Amino acid sequence: MAEFTGKTVFITGAAHGQGRETALRFAREGANVAAFDVAKKIEYPAYEFGSMEELQSLKTEAEKLGAKAEIFAGDVRDNAAVTAAVKGTIDAFGAIDVLFNNAGICAYAEADTITDDEWNAMLDINLKGPMNVARRVIPHMKAQKRGVIINNSSVMGLRGGNRLSHYVASKWGLTGLTKAWAIELAPFGIRVVSIHPTGVNTPMNDGLAAMEGATPLEIAERSAGNLLPVPWVEAEDVANLVLFLASDKAKYITGAQYTLDAGLLSV
16 A cells, blocks of 8 residues: 555645645655645746646646546635635545645845835745645644644755845744744644755746846856755655655654755755
8 A cells, every 4th residue: 555545635836846746756655636836927936837737737647646636726825715725625535634835936136125025925925825824724634633734945944045035034934833833733643844955956946047047057056055966956855855754754753844955054
């Protein structure tokens, strides 16, 4: 029997990149997959996000792997969309066992040039978004007396970053939420952890490069410091970590920050 047979995972930012790879890994391990994504271009940042076509193809691929899958198009800032997606997942599968708060954005800007709209978008998607989703999932996990919440932060949720003050603030906030939720939810058998990747080879890297007039490799090298001789990690590496933390192998891990940084934070 596959490791997550009968379990249900809810993943935000699932159409491509880290979210998609993780969704398909859970599908291979027998999980029911609920995939949530904005599935359209948004005003900020000005690069392409996951599409409805990608979200639909994710469902098809997951079902080919033998999993049951539901897809939901919506913005994590939209309370009505989040509420409907969580309800749709419960109606379809009866539970949510794992929440992977993955949806997020990144953009470069000098601190004194960040507009109110840019600041608000960064904080609303990267920090308020996970809160919007979690506060609708947590009551179901409390009733089940079990659950795992994995928040996708960043190495920048544990350090500073040049021309990234709004991004860094949002990711440090997510690290703090992780610790607070771990304390609050432990009596209900709910574990909460955050992961902190270095640069990941995903379409977001391409979008950042286009905005900056650089190549994806140059964008990765801006945060140079990986001890291992690699510019980035792959989405499958993130999926490997998420599945481990969601599994019974990690049943006593909560309130922790797991780095996937190729050694960046060691120096």
